[in-house]
Amino acid sequence: MRVLIADDDALSRKILEESLSHWGYEPVITKDGDEAWDMLKEDGGPTLVVLDWVMPGMEGIEICQKVRARRTANYIYIILLSAKNSNEDVIKGLESGADDYISKPFHPEELKSRLKIGQRIIELEKRIMCLASTDYLTALLNRRAFMERMEAEINRVTRENKSFGIVIADLDHFKLVNDTYGHQAGDLVLQEFSRCLSSSFRIYDFIGRYGGEEFIVGLPGASSEVAGAIAERVRKRLEQHRTLVPDCDLEISVTASFGITSMENGRPQLSMDGLIKQADSALYMAKQLGRNRVEIFKSYGY
Ligand SMILES: [Mg+2]
Structure with missing residues (x-):
């Protein structure tokens, strides 16, 4: 020391x-x-x-x-x-x-x-x-810690005219998992999805549990294209993955939808809330278009 x-x-x-x-x-x-x-x-x-x-x-x-x-x-x-x-x-x-x-x-x-x-x-x-x-269940950042980190990163990239990508991921029909298999099985699914996120993103990206089955990732230096490509990889991995529930011989399969946005070379100069809103509306679109997909925010249309 x-x-x-x-x-x-x-x-x-x-x-x-x-x-x-x-x-x-x-x-x-x-x-x-x-x-x-x-x-x-x-x-x-x-x-x-x-x-x-x-x-x-x-x-x-x-x-x-x-x-x-x-x-x-x-x-x-x-x-x-x-x-x-x-x-x-x-x-x-x-x-x-x-x-x-x-x-x-x-x-x-x-x-x-x-x-x-x-x-x-x-x-x-x-x-x-x-x-x-830390979020107790998933060991990811909790919402407050994520927001603090993101605020610092946004200030930095704005100052330095760098890029910053955001991915918001939401498990599809997650309530059904809890209702059908119970909360313990649901927790296992959340934990495995968290591990999948942690092992798919880059080491300098930071991942938080945003809400119940909603996760958020900050990608310093990444454009929407880069963030979208990583999200697509996660989407495919999850689609093929089965969560084994011990003791009851269950294999659960879930999918997720992803909303992406970014600030590129410091533009547009948006607040943290503004960026999250954009990613959220892209996520909304991914859900509307049938779930299990990645959507990148476009300033027109939605
Ligand atoms: Mg002296």
Whole structure:
């Protein structure tokens, strides 16, 4: 795990660097507050931080305040290190947003234990985030997580004039599966369709469960043609696939309909809702035209 160290004292930096390496961490060294803040501003920077309080430029507590004022994807756990060790100082440090406080000169074993606490909190947060963004049945992204990811992607492709494809897939007559074979069989069908989607799309595509039997895929960089070709492959695979229901010797076969749309080279500049509406109306058309088919949105007709 990477740990950001910020300390203006060369000896202290050297001790921290050597100790952390020895304990299996990957220290990232900065010499003052401004340098540390530059690293913490970046998405994907270290999430465990050991900050000296008194440094030239930005001080440790100012960095704590700035980190807490900013909404980051991952929690940043900060251990404040300082020769200031009165009760008032400790309180001031913690109030500024630090998670922990160690007085200098520090005892190496104490720092080691406190780093472990930080690591535990960070890992716990990651696990909670993962649970909160995953659909329980299919292990795909849940709707909220999908929408968040899509919003970020749409902003990016609009800025960079790139393409972005969307596929909405809906199992045909799925209610009939549940009514005929029961919900457990229905769940199996949903899980197998999810696996089929996951193994058919490209690794940088992201897939979410949009509703009951409705799924949505975001394809960064893809035109409608590319998205449609992949959807057609999924459609054929599903058509030939049989879901085996254990214990009752059942083989269920289902089909799906697909609606496609895209933003190509940043055009048309649509909001996320606008794009989803287009894909939805293409899906509607696929259903109207007899189901088990892929339809690409056209601005005329429907
Ligand atoms: Mg200092």
